[in-house]
Amino acid sequence: MPTLYLYNSLTREKSAFEPLHPGHVGMYVCGPTVYNDVHLGNCRSFISFDVIFRTLRYLGYKVRYVRNITDVGHLLDDGEDRIAKGARLEQLEPMEVVQKYTNSFLEMMRIFNVSPPSIEPRATQHIIEQIEMVAAILENGYAYEINGSVYFDTVRFAREKGVYGQLSGRVIEDLLQETRDLKKQDEKRHPADFAIWMKAEPEHIMRWNSPWGEGFPGWHLECSAMSTKYLGHTFDIHGGGADLKFPHHENEIAQNYGACGCAPAKYWVHGNMLLLNGKKMSKSDGNTISPYELFSGESPFISRGYSPMTVRFFMLQAHYRSTLDITDEALQAADKGYRRLMEAWKNIQRLPAPAGKQESDLDREILGQLDLAVEELCDDFNTPKALARLFEVTPRINALHGGQIPPDQILPSTLVRLRETMSALLFDVFGLAEEDQGTASATVNALMDLILDLRGRARASKDWPTADRIRDGLKEAGIVVKDGPEGSSWSAS
Ligand code: ZN
Numbered sequence: 001m002p003t004l005y006l007y008n009s010l011t012r013e014k015s016a017f018e019p020l021h022p023g024h025v026g027m028y029v030c031g032p033t034v035y036n037d038v039h040l041g042n043c044r045s046f047i048s049f050d051v052i053f054r055t056l057r058y059l060g061y062k063v064r065y066v067r068n069i070t071d072v073g074h075l076l077d078d079g080e081d082r083i084a085k086g087a088r089l090e091q092l093e094p095m096e097v098v099q100k101y102t103n104s105f106l107e108m109m110r111i112f113n114v115s116p117p118s119i120e121p122r123a124t125q126h127i128i129e130q131i132e133m134v135a136a137i138l139e140n141g142y143a144y145e146i147n148g149s150v151y152f153d154t155v156r157f158a159r160e161k162g163v164y165g166q167l168s169g170r171v172i173e174d175l176l177q178e179t180r181d182l183k184k185q186d187e188k189r190h191p192a193d194f195a196i197w198m199k200a201e202p203e204h205i206m207r208w209n210s211p212w213g214e215g216f217p218g219w220h221l222e223c224s225a226m227s228t229k230y231l232g233h234t235f236d237i238h239g240g241g242a243d244l245k246f247p248h249h250e251n252e253i254a255q256n257y258g259a260c261g262c263a264p265a266k267y268w269v270h271g272n273m274l275l276l277n278g279k280k281m282s283k284s285d286g287n288t289i290s291p292y293e294l295f296s297g298e299s300p301f302i303s304r305g306y307s308p309m310t311v312r313f314f315m316l317q318a319h320y321r322s323t324l325d326i327t328d329e330a331l332q333a334a335d336k337g338y339r340r341l342m343e344a345w346k347n348i349q350r351l352p353a354p355a356g357k358q359e360s361d362l363d364r365e366i367l368g369q370l371d372l373a374v375e376e377l378c379d380d381f382n383t384p385k386a387l388a389r390l391f392e393v394t395p396r397i398n399a400l401h402g403g404q405i406p407p408d409q410i411l412p413s414t415l416v417r418l419r420e421t422m423s424a425l426l427f428d429v430f431g432l433a434e435e436d437q438g439t440a441s442a443t444v445n446a447l448m449d450l451i452l453d454l455r456g457r458a459r460a461s462k463d464w465p466t467a468d469r470i471r472d473g474l475k476e477a478g479i480v481v482k483d484g485p486e487g488s489s490w491s492a493s
Pocket of ligand 1 (some may be wrong): 027030031223248
């Protein structure tokens with residue numbers, strides 16, 4: 001396997017990946033705040049990290065992937081907890097809001113074929129760990145308590161450690177100017193200090209007992225506490241959307257130093273933004289599209305609906321560190337590209353037996369492109385370039401399938417490599433799925449296999465009325481059966 005090169009947002013350099021423990025990777029990615037439906041920009045981020053997770057596994061690493069659920073402490077500008085606000089608006093218990101949007105988030109991840117992480121911890125299930133971390137930061141002198149709230153002493157930390165602002169490229173003087181006026185700001189010694197534990201006002205619903213009175217943890221704290229618990233004081237990769245660099249990740253680093261005296265992660269990886277027609281998506285400007293609108297086509301920005309795998313493929317066509325612009329045109333092109341790849345994959349299954357006796361130019365070309373595809377992937381997970389390599393191979397596959405290239409031009413061993421590498425890249429690494437049957441449940445697939453087998457037997461014994469009865473019955477149920485030389489296939493219309 002080629003060496004993996006990784007871009008580190010902290011050092012702003014790309015270098016050969018060296019895990020802390022050979023063969024093992026610990027990866028933490030900031031998950032969703034579950035107070036509304038997950039938006040498409042977040043889906044892009046989780047798909048990017050899914051590909052990173054899958055690539056690491058493909059390269060042979062044993063990966064512990066932790067992706068959290070934020071269900072407390074992520075406050076709005078007016079100081080209200082996002083979950084509590086959702087509960088108030090929908091007249092639900094806060095935990096009902098959490099469950100409702102956790103379910104809808106996981107359903108969306110399933111639709112996009114995002115593999116589940118190894119551990120998916122929730123902030124509210126780790127209040128004790130967060131309280132312990134606040135206590136450790138206080139004990140080490142990097143925090144102070146005022147009126148039941150505990151604030152991180154950013155100024156002292158920045159002065160002593162000199163790493164504050166390194167990730168986001170901000171300097172403490174700028175932070176002085178920029179820090180927004182949150183509630184109780186006057187209590188803090190410095191505007192750049194931030195709350196790691198907040199006293200709960202009487203009207204605040206989500207609250208826990210602590211050594212400093214009833215309150216709740218600051219949003220940044222949960223990731224420090226949960227990554228430390230499941231991955232150790234320092235682990236390999238910390239990821240998230242680029243918008244999390246400041247203040248979230250900067251403050252996470254500060255908290256980890258404050259509590260444990262060391263940096264949480266060796267490599268920081270940040271995914272870039274999703275645009276719509278060249279502009280930042282924004283609900284208030286109406287420049288936005290939800291995943292379901294994208295699937296159904298019910299949006300003024302697109303001419304028709306696009307399937308989840310087309311959308312996933314579309315996202316893979318940009319590098320995770322580049323912005324990606326959604327346009328109807330680009331989606332149409334992605335739809336064609338995705339189908340072309342899947343068609344090539346089907347053709348690989350149906351190739352005539354290779355009859356090559358010695359390595360030909362075609363063998364060398366196919367094997368060379370497959371190697372390059374893996375190399376591109378190892379160059380900071382460059383999915384668009386890896387896909388481009390596969391598209392170099394598809395015309396050869398189709399020509400072998402169509403008979404324009406005779407089977408004696410390819411060695412049996414090349415076909416084995418082709419099948420193995422294409423399957424690994426398309427399905428294991430890119431996480432694509434064959435959509436017609438891929439979206440049906442295993443039960444439906446098994447039933448269809450049985451029905452088509454019975455129909456095949458009827459046809460073999462020239463029992464045409466039965467064969468036609470099955471085909472027509474399936475058609476009424478919205479399933480189209482196609483008969484070909486290789487047997488019958490089906491698709492849901
Ligand atoms: Zn986080």
